[in-house]
Amino acid sequence: MGHLFIRTVVACTLSAASASVFSAPPGLLMTYSFDSLSGKFGQPTETKARSFTVGATLVGEGYRASLFVPYISLEGPGTLVAGTVTGNAGPARRSEQGLGDMVATYTKDLIGGIQTKGFALSATGLVKIATGNEDKGLGTGKTDYGLQADLAYRFNNGFGLTAVIGRQYYGDTPQLRLQNGNYTAVGVNFPLGNSLFINLNTSERDELLAGSPKRKERAISAVYALSPTTALQFGYTTGQSTASPDDVLSISYVSQVE
Template sequence: MNYRIILALGAFVPAAAIAQDQPAETRDKTSAVISVGVDYEEGSYGTDQDIRSWSVPATVKVQHDRLTFAASVPWRWIEAEGKGTIVTPDGPLGLPLFPSETQVDQRIVREGLGDVTLAAAYALPVKVVNLSVSGTVKLPTADEGLGTGETDYAVGADISKTIGAGITPFAGLTYTMPGSSEGYERKDGVAVNAGVAAQIGKRATGFVAYQDSASTSDGLPDGQRVATGVNVGLGGGVSLGAYGSAGLSAGAPDLATGLRLGFLIP
């Protein structure tokens, strides 16, 4: 069972969680997946602003043996209403800023290409559990107003084990080292996630998960949320996934949802 494909559907898990669990007999083969999707988030994120964002990410993932590489770039649309400096969180990697010199209510909209994210993961040769380590870098390629203009780094580890009839408990940890923009300091942060995935019939897998992400800004609270989703194989190497999450703390989005359509290239 590949719970990480499901988790990668949404932004509530770090982008580093891309390693796949492959049968031993297929580990010497190379495969690639191209996916496109759409994500929506809304909330105040512990600020005085109402923030809504859409993202349309395009991702290419290549796997060979125990190594997995992925590259992703989104088109983004963000709307914020409030006063003062408007901050739009984007998970552990990235914190786009909307600087404002006024202290009156206003509506600000930004749209364009977001930052490029590159990730790599290695599945360790451990027999008792599925264990992988990963690294991620977010490059400052976003259009003006849609990124910090700094490079962010993250390292992580994921563990899982399938028990019984297709039930897979999992957990992960990510340590993020964000770059600081001029006049806006950011600090390192830790994110943890845990949950259970389960096989639903022959072609579908579902999951429920919890995540707690430490804020990388002194001015914003930590983010906690719960999520659920499903991934369905449509045949011919095509898969469709959907997820939704709800915030449990002020630093998380009140609501997040998204879809992914994937195409396997043997």
Template sequence: MAKSHLVATAAAVLILIPSAAVAQVTWEPSIGVDYSKGSYGAAEDTEVLYAPLGLRATTPRWRFEAAVPYLRVKGPAGAVVGGVVIPGAGPVTTRSGLGDVTMSATYQLVEPVAGRTQWELGAGVKLPTADEDLGTGETDYNVQLGVRQPLSDSFTLTGSIGYQWLGDPAAFELEDGPTAMVGVNYASHPRANFGVQATYRSAYLDGFDEQLMINPYFRIDSQGGWALTGYGTVGLTDSTPDLGVGLIVGRVF
């Protein structure tokens, strides 16, 4: 099932790429694992294991990404995941299966030139493909405007503002809202990047806190085309995971 979804999303990426840029496409299939744990204001923790098969296609001005995840959730019965986590109130249970497919497209508004401020506009969608009890069962959308401002040959400031629309499950009403990110990237080598980002989202459910997280990361690219990305998550409010860690291995063609 996951393989068929990945083939479908790869086909969608091919269709979206402008025909004039097909010859300049760089492909990066990847596999990753992400683990997070938090109480989200409940008496018991909810643990989420997210393991996506990903595909990225990049041209000089466009970037397309798709992911098909395996999902494992351990937490109070009734907990809901899928873009957000809403804790349940029953006994602790474990369930697993296919998660929601995500797809995004990003366009460089300014021709990429070293040392110049870069602006990009992106949009994404989360499709309700998750197995029963592993998602909200609704489609979510988001848009964002991002910027990269070089400070030197090694340091770059990054930031974005956006908006997210969440589909409403039958049991409760989720709140749409703005998102934002600010960060700094350090390129110690042409193929090695390290950085940290702070991300924000307004409250997605009545009575919940706003989301605020700190995310350190690194990415190392080998001469042979392999890429290793690692990151962490530290939640600063009750509506975020307390801690999280992730690792992605990709191959650039």
């Protein structure tokens, strides 16, 4: 769920992983991310998209509330939909830019928390707000929703196992018959020293359009603590099906507002 144009799972995980790395107390985390995505998505012409996203995450006792606002540059025939691209038959040479769809999330810890050893369980609600211009392919012009359960088990040595199970509900559009669908992700994460945190995960989502393959992706990211209240994240995602992007590169800077 996770990369973002806004890849909601990764966005939520970034805040949690960063807080875990530099042990930030409750407060406000600001995230500044640059992402670059490319792929054909079943079309003869490649679509490229780049985004700069500003995110704010309020970390409280047992909850996290986030808002992510992207500015996007899009080249090619695709249309951005909730962090991925569909093979929409837009102009092959289209080049657009502007505000993308904002994403708001709220996570509630049910068992344990983001810095808890042992088992942890949380529930997350996500809303994609239709702020991207659908005529430019920067969004669908509809509001989407998602619900997910986040599971984790962290050992005393810092090694962790994670799993996400969720479902997305898409706003219906005449041009794109988007299908509601389930998604899953499993991963491992572990520290390398006191400042570096590695995440590996694989994810799968149901088909976005009728007759299209499932979206399958693998990702690796590293979170490096620059100080007790700042961190950098570097990420790379590769697609495992024609419905997924070929490559996604990302870099994020996270800072706690004191």
